[in-house]
Each structure stands twice: as C-alpha cells, then as structure tokens.
Amino acid sequence: MAENIKLTKKVLNRIVFILSIIGVIIAVYVLYGFIKKTSIVCVNEGCEIVRKSPYSYPLGIPVPLVGLIGYFVLMILTFARSVSQDLKLLKAILAIAVFGVLFVGWFTYTEIFYIKAVCTWCAISALNMLIIFIIGLKMYQLERRTK
Amino acid sequence: MKLSGESKFLIGIVLVTVILVIGGIFFLSRPAPAFTCQEILTSDSYKKGNEKARNCLIEFSDFQCPACGSFYPQVKNVVEDNKDNLVFAYRHFPLDQHEQAWPAALAAEAAGEQGKFWEMHDYIFENQENLSEQFLLEAAEKLGLDKENFEAAYKEKKYQDKINRDLTDGRKFGVDATPTFFLNGKKLNLFSRTDLDKAVEEAIKK
Numbered sequence: 124m125a126e127n128i129k130l131t132k133k134v135l136n137r138i139v140f141i142l143s144i145i146g147v148i149i150a151v152y153v154l155y156g157f158i159k160k161t162s163i164v165c166v167n168e169g170c171e172i173v174r175k176s177p178y179s180y181p182l183g184i185p186v187p188l189v190g191l192i193g194y195f196v197l198m199i200l201t202f203a204r205s206v207s208q209d210l211k212l213l214k215a216i217l218a219i220a221v222f223g224v225l226f227v228g229w230f231t232y233t234e235i236f237y238i239k240a241v242c243t244w245c246a247i248s249a250l251n252m253l254i255i256f257i258i259g260l261k262m263y264q265l266e267r268r269t270k
Numbered sequence: 271m272k273l274s275g276e277s278k279f280l281i282g283i284v285l286v287t288v289i290l291v292i293g294g295i296f297f298l299s300r301p302a303p304a305f306t307c308q309e310i311l312t313s314d315s316y317k318k319g320n321e322k323a324r325n326c327l328i329e330f331s332d333f334q335c336p337a338c339g340s341f342y343p344q345v346k347n348v349v350e351d352n353k354d355n356l357v358f359a360y361r362h363f364p365l366d367q368h369e370q371a372w373p374a375a376l377a378a379e380a381a382g383e384q385g386k387f388w389e390m391h392d393y394i395f396e397n398q399e400n401l402s403e404q405f406l407l408e409a410a411e412k413l414g415l416d417k418e419n420f421e422a423a424y425k426e427k428k429y430q431d432k433i434n435r436d437l438t439d440g441r442k443f444g445v446d447a448t449p450t451f452f453l454n455g456k457k458l459n460l461f462s463r464t465d466l467d468k469a470v471e472e473a474i475k476k
Contacts, residue, residue, distance in 0.1 A: 136276075160462070168336065202280050205280055
C-alpha cells in the first residue's frame, strides 16, 4: 500500500513536471510573438486580437511572461522534489498553482467579456494550469495521508 | 547535491524535450521549395504591372480575411511603385471560416469579365467590414457594371472552377494562411507589412 502511494506520488510529480515544461514552451512561443510583434499561429484569429489588446499587458507586463515565470518555477520545484522530500516544496507548488488558476481564470474572463476573443494558446495554458492545480491538490492529499 | 534516479529521469525528459524543440524549429525553418514564376502565374489570373518583367509577385488572398485587408494598401503601393519591374497577380484562396470570401471572389471574377476585376478588388478591400451579398450587388452597380451580365455570372457561380483551381494550386504550393505571397516563386515569411517592400526592393536590385 505504502509502495503504491509512493509510486503514485512519483508519477503525479512527473506529470506536473511535464505539464510545466509544456507550459514553458507555450509561454515562450506566445511571448516571442508579443515581443517581436509577429503573428501567432492559431486555429482562429483570437490570438492576434488578444495579442494586440492592452488588456494583455496588466501593469505593463505581457501576460505570457507571467505564465513563463510561473511554469518555470513550477518546473524547478517539481524537479527539486525528486531530490528533497521537504513539504515546503509541495506547499510552494500548490501556492503557485492557486495563483496560476486565479490568474488564468481572470484572464479568460477578460478575454471573453472585455477583449471578446479567445486565444487558443491561452485556453490550452489555462487548462494546463487547472490540471496542475488539481494534481497539486491530489499530491498534497497523499502527502497528508502518509504523514 | 546527489541526484536521485528520479532526478536523472526528469533531466532526461528535459533533454528529450530540448532535442524535440530544436529539431522542430530546424525542420520548420527549412527554406520552402522555390517555384518559378511560370509555375505559379496562370494565364487567366488578373495581373498588374509589367507582364514582361523579370520579377513576379503573386498573392494568395481571401477577400474577407482581416490580414489581407490590412496588407491591401501596402500591396497596392508596392505594385504601383514598381510597376515597370514587377508583375503582380492576385489568386484566390477563400477560407472556409469566412462566409463572404467565396461570394466576394465570385463577384470579383464576375466584374473581371467586364474588365473591372481590380476595381471590384479595391472596392471590396476598402469596404471589407461591410461585406455581404447585398453589398456585392450594390458594388457592381456603383462600379457601373452591366447588372444583368454581372448577376448572371455571379449568381450562377460561373467562375467557381477557376477559384477552386486557385485553391488547389495554393495548397500545392504550400499556402496555409492568407495572405501568402510568392516573390519570384519563393514563399515570403513576412513579419510586418514593411517586410514586403523590402523583399520586393531587394529582388528588383538583384
């Protein structure tokens, strides 16, 4: 039983690690479009509308930069968990995931109601963050159970 | 710090990802195959500039696509400024998601039958936000086209095959978005509208 939980924890950590890498890649690609002001390949025209909207620069910061930092830190933290079992790491992951979910929630709301366009990459990233958050909760639950 | 087996596994994932991303970028940034002007230019496509010029610029475009609309003045200027050294051709690439793209292409061809393709082309792009079936019929009147002949060609989709052929050709040449430009047979990767001017100027200087 304990072995099973250990394995599950390891697998969940790996999933979050991979999802974070995916998040970093998406954020780098979209951020490149923001900085170079070039069009972003998208299934609809939403990415272009979103890229050009002032709402995509809260406090002057391009939204994908926030994503890049968030996912990068998540990647480092999940990697650190393969070296250390410190519970603080998991708490930090959860804290970032909570912030991440709130952030993507706010941005998706802004996209729909203010920008009136949805960027596919942002939607994928929002879903990605939500999955990380759910897995983070599951990992925390498992950690508490084995304490 | 001693790395655990798991750490090494995660590093492995990062390495594989980096290799895949670099490979992907390398693969995607390979220069696209170049074609000749003759291959991309068709005899019945509408052309502007000097048909005997050494340089050719072909645009695959959709009358309803916003990016095509924003490129329109730029293209017009480039072609006008280089009319002695360049032949420009417009080819159709109406996208499925644009409801008015096909009707607009049919209307432009129907106007072309009466020698007013470019007038219709310009009128559509200049009023792109108003595009509708009604707008196209009114445009024909405004441009002084023979109403009966225009409506016959437009409503009976007389030039549907020509537009379909342009679409098929476009896909064959690797068009996957609009507008796509081919300069002397080479697909241009434009990051901004001014890149078009630069590319044309450089090609003419050669």
